[in-house]
Ligand SMILES: [Zn+2]
């Protein structure tokens with residue numbers, strides 16, 4: 001992603017999610033979203049999320065605090081230390097390019113649990 | 115305050131460089147918060163050019179307003195704070211001069227206005243002491259309660275040193291391994307986290323207890339199983355009978371060895387939050403884990419907060435990985451002490467993105483890499499003594515860090531258990547290592 005895209009996406013995330021904060025961490029731009037909502041039927045219904053914008057990658061990385069149970073089972077996931085904190089990761093091949101918006105990225109990633 | 119070795123190597127000669135004016139070096143700092151206090155981490159140094167200085171009356175240095183603004187812009191851009199370092203000669207404990215204090219009281223609040231989220235400070239370094247004033251974020255009072263830690267090639271030095279009599283200091287300098295006043299207090303003041311309490315980690319912890327390390331933090335979420343009994347002498351049959359957690363069982367064992375040692379059990383996996391919080395307050399971390407992902411996480415946390423990280427691991431490699439009854443081709447172990455500012459596990463190629471991805475795709479993360487280990491028929495291997503060798507080497511490295519009895523740690527030790535030999539492999543820092551540039555001394559991100 002270009003530096004301009006990173007700046008645009010950071011601004012979009014802060015605009016779309018109330019209480020969103022950002023921090024530079026080495027090469028990364030991290031944006032923390034206090035609350036994102038899972039699709040209906042998930043337990044819990046929402047969680048905290050983190051978007052990591054890396055200039056060396058074509059897409060942002062998405063992390064959530066807890067992985068929800070969908071229809072009673074918890075999907076496979078991993079853990080990652082990002083910005084010195086522990087986050088959950090999961091794989092989901094979202095078609096997303098720099099032409100799309102940050103909101104499309106986050107809501108698209110959350111559809112994994114629909 | 116912590117200064118990684120590569121920065122200390124530049125800072126120390128620069129502040130003592132003879133010249134027209136008292137040399138000043140600016141440290142750009144991040145920070146992290148622990149229950150013990152705030153850790154200030156020096157991420158980068160800025161050496162002002164001679165043109166930045168203006169002649170000052172009295173003691174100390176003054177620099178131009180234009181330079182000040184350029185410096186402040188840079189810290190603001192990077193989300194860092196500023197610490198001013200200078201030097202006072204002489205053997206006695208250094209003191210802040212009246213000019214030093216007046217200038218700190220004027221400058222630090224001004225820095226805080228520009229970058230309120232990070233600490234700022236002024237430090238004077240002496241031959242064997244340091245003092246200064248710090249202004250922490252969200253605080254309007256300057257504090258002089260500081261300790262400065264810098265890393266050498268093979269040891270850790272923390273100022274202020276605990277008070278010692280001159281004869282005790284002399285004894286320590288000549289015979290650092292004698293269990294006398296100075297070495298005892300250095301070990302007693304240390305907190306060491308041991309991650310992974312199986313064959314290696316338990317033997318590390320019991321040896322640390324014997325040495326009198328003040329606090330041992332034992333991190334592991336598992337319970338003792340039969341396999342553990344042939345891998346270490348730290349657990350017994352009763353631990354299995356009671357299905358005790360490893361960290362809890364080890365606490366009893368440690369108490370019997372040395373009841374002055376505080377053992378803090380943490381029943382969590384790295385990188386769960388209780389584990390991260392416990393690691394942050396350690397003076398050194400010894401990782402005894404059996405997979406690369408955990409090593410990567412430990413290296414990341416250690417580098418972020420400038421904590422020495424000692425890594426051990428043992429692998430058993432079959433001749434033919436597809437044959438369940440294959441003979442063993444090699445049993446090899448590794449011990450590597452990463453000192454902040456020196457080479458890390460990524461620099462040495464021990465960790466690579468490719469290796470991590472390969473491991474993630476392969477469910478087998480066992481010490482025993484035979485196919486037998488993939489199902490429940492896995493037999494335990496008699497490796498207590500091999501783990502013991504690695505544990506002893508790791509504890510020796512920790513002892514070296516704290517007492518400084520040998521010159522250097524920049525080698526990786528490779529243990530060949532079949533032949534019973536240890537090879538030393540030279541390691542070098544990789545100037546292009548992303549972890550050493552992006553993560554080292556990064557502290558906690560500054561959210562805004
Ligand atoms: Zn001075």
Ligand SMILES: [Zn+2]
Nearest residue numbers: 458461547550
């Ligand atoms: Zn490195």
